[in-house]
Amino acid sequence: MYAKHNKPKLSRGVLDMKFMQRTKAKVDKEADDEQGRALYSNEISGNMLNSNSNFIIEPSYSICEGLIDGRLSFRGMNPELERLMELEQAEKQVKTKQEQPKEVSDVEMAKYMQRKFNGKNDFNKRKPNAILNNKAFKPKKQKHHFMKPREDDDSGEAEA
Template identity: 50%
Template sequence: MPKDMRGKMKLSKSVLEMKFMKRSKMKAQAEEEAIEGSTMYSNNISEGMKNAVEKYIFEESYIPFENLIVGRLSFGGMNPEIEKLMTIPQHRPTPVNREMDKDVSDEEMAKYSASLAQTVAKKFSNSSKRQRKKMKFLKPKEE
């Protein structure tokens, strides 16, 4: 069998062309592309860049940074339609208050989650494992 650049054994092309080897062929191609890409950019990319998590947020517009208003302006009554729109206050996102009031108490939430867990458990349990209500003998009614 031929060996690749790393000395690792690889399958021949004729074997990879067989119908049942399509997944292996795709995997081998992906590995080759990954190796080529890493060798091509290995001198430009440091280890810190490879392991870095996104630390930046990209904003397409500079309007939020400059606190600009969006739209057209009119002064001195030149365009009354736009002046009507200018009187409407611009919506600014308000900062989220993390200490908001609770709608549901902790005890209620605990009860709800416990009952929900039981309901889901009942749904997925086998019918043989479920507890069935015992049927009682009913006396016939005397008329």
């Protein structure tokens, strides 16, 4: 339980943003499921949890048959609706495109890229390995760490 409370959560302000709508739906569903589980936890018997049946009951024809939405408009009868239909169609096409089989496998691609960039990989070669492996040697990056922030910058942030 303790671990669940500590799970990082996105703030409501972030979730209300327009581009976060999908994540918001997901988070809402998770919270709903959690609540449902908590609500019925003492009614669910061990038998119900442990019996692994291979049957799933689905009472809706629309889901079984994969029916489309029944609200349609053709040839400019209802432009608003047709726009929605187009958007849906486009979304569907994107999904089917992703399902297309790869012509080049990931392994082949990796090999190809390795070959391609082997010659140009002087960047790493030029650095002596000793520098990369030697832990005593401080990487250049850490220098930034010790830089003193400007004072006026700091005060400005505090006010904000």
